[in-house]
Amino acid sequence: MKKGWWVYCSSILLILSCSNKAGTPQPQPETYKPPVVSSSFAKGADISWVTQMESSGVKFYDKAGNQQELFALMKSLGFNSIRLRAWVNPADGWSNTADLVAKAIRAKNAGMKIMVDFHYSDSWADPGKQTKPAAWAPLNFTTLTNTLHDYTVGVMTTLKNNGINPEWVQVGNETNDGMLWEEGRASKNMANFAALIKAGYSAVKSVNSTTKVIVHISNGYDNGLFRWMFDGLKANGAQWDIIGMSLYPSTTNWQTLNSQCLANINDMEARYSTPCMVVEVGMDAASPATSRDFLSDIISKVNAVSGNNGLGVFYWEPEAYNWQGYGLGAFDNTGKPTTALDAFGN
Template sequence: MKLLQYIFIIALIALTSCSKNDNSDHNNDVDDDQEQKTFYAGMDLSFQSELENYNIDYKDAEGNSIELLDFVKSKGTNLVRLKLWHSPQNGENGLEDIKAYAQRVKSKNMNFLLNFHYSDYWADPGTQTPPSAWQNLSLTDLKVAVYNYTKNVIGQLKSQHTLPDIIQIGNEIDNGFLWDYGKVWNAFDGNWVNYTSLVSEAIRAVREMDTENEIKIMLHHSNVENSIYFFYNLQTFNLDFDIIGLSYYPQFQTKDLNLVASKLNNLANRFNKDILMVEVAYPFTLEWNDNLTNYIGSTNQTILEFAPTPQGQKAYMEWLITTIRNIPNDKGIGFCYWPQTGSLLTATKVQPPTVHLGRINAYSIST
């Protein structure tokens, strides 16, 4: 079902940046008094390798066939996010899928963000099911399993010279992960010790394998508005992580742009961590392109200031980039576009396998 929703939304807004180093493959801002720092203009391509099994022909606005990674890189994309499941059930990425696509990403000199779900299926604030291989373990044994699994994944990526630049420990872990062992919600609010002990084992595995200190570790909360409570609770445990990852979907969260900016600034000032908007999306149309209902199909799901048009979508992204860049103390490090059905284009497997990037609004935005 996820693939049915995802099939033709991969070619998202291609983003370009203003690099001050013409010889660099990254999009960097350099201040005289600060270390060179990358601003990430990213996209989630977790299902791209599966989509290619359908011989999809990507085309630009002029109708010319293109290679997707080359095209989006030429428009400024410098980060690719890939989701990883333990024992995939429905075509999601397993380790071999990740290894193969990571080689392609790194061959383009692009940054790589690895998103561990620590589940066999989709993990989110309402579902954090441990992999079937880890069911009924004791907490002690589960910590060993988390450590060994994480270390094995990183070790295999390291051996083929495709270490991630960023590792995301869990997906949308607002309420913890690996339920009920690490659940921190409702009756399990006092379970922060178990949750952080599991996260610490994953982090320990990454740090041990990352002997050159090249990897940044991110923890991901799904809601800009409500994330302060989560990271406040983590402070007691002194977890060794580098980046606060956040999602912002206007159809689910506040549409008050000033509140979004305020929350981001508060996070930066309070926790002194880099902030990556690791899941963002916005529609360019409410019209259907097939016989499926759009995920975003009403103006009630959009922001008043940004119409669901190509121009409105571009304006939204420009607002978002400016907001991230204005986070205090240079803590806003970028974004990653995760296209939901309706935020770009819906289609089904029975449609002709051609994607026209001009049709789905592949324009450049200065970051």
């Protein structure tokens, strides 16, 4: 019995060995492939912190650990567009007009399309604060509206004189309840907010008629918020070319919010005949694989909007690492891009 069993086992091993030698395919790890998008789709990043970070000695590296200039590095990762914020008179100078122009020139030289994001403030403007620039605070509303127009013309003209014609311009940043509070607070006076949007729109077009104007609010999954805002602006005669959205899901709810965002985009396109763009996204830097899944999905969804009316997706400050406590970047602690940004690859 023992001899027979040994012969039997030997035969089985020989068969298996021959089978492997004959080249039976073995399972291989799946290779990630980024979403395929249209040639016009904006794969973007807001890297407005770059000059301030560089001045503090921060450096950036490719995945192999080679130091790189950030704009060239972003280009090599598959990005084709750069978003830059504009502040009126920031206390430390960062994101003022001169700093904006310096970064825009670098973006142009890297072969990138450019989006300018006017906050119409001296510092951060967002859903929780829309503070007037200090120099504009005493102005009555008519003068305030004219000042916004003239400031916008001035910045756009300075960019143009430096060879920069932005592809897109945001007139306001995350203006969920308007801007330049209190006069421009939408929930109190939608007509005033619409007047400010009209002033910004006409200013941009007076310098470059081909630049697309974006009205941007956050929470791209919140259809009720978007309908309230754009119904109100439309009723008061405001104009825009693109609806901009922010989307910052968690690692556990991104599938739900992505689906809601897509539904909202489809509704905006149908309701206002307006294309849409997700101009800010981000996710926990400590979860790069999940972030890549989120980004792959939202890029695919936006790109698939009918009529090519889903125009692009921008990551907000992906280069931030160990910087001002911001935890939603997409570079690791050694200054290299994480796998999250593979979603923007070619």
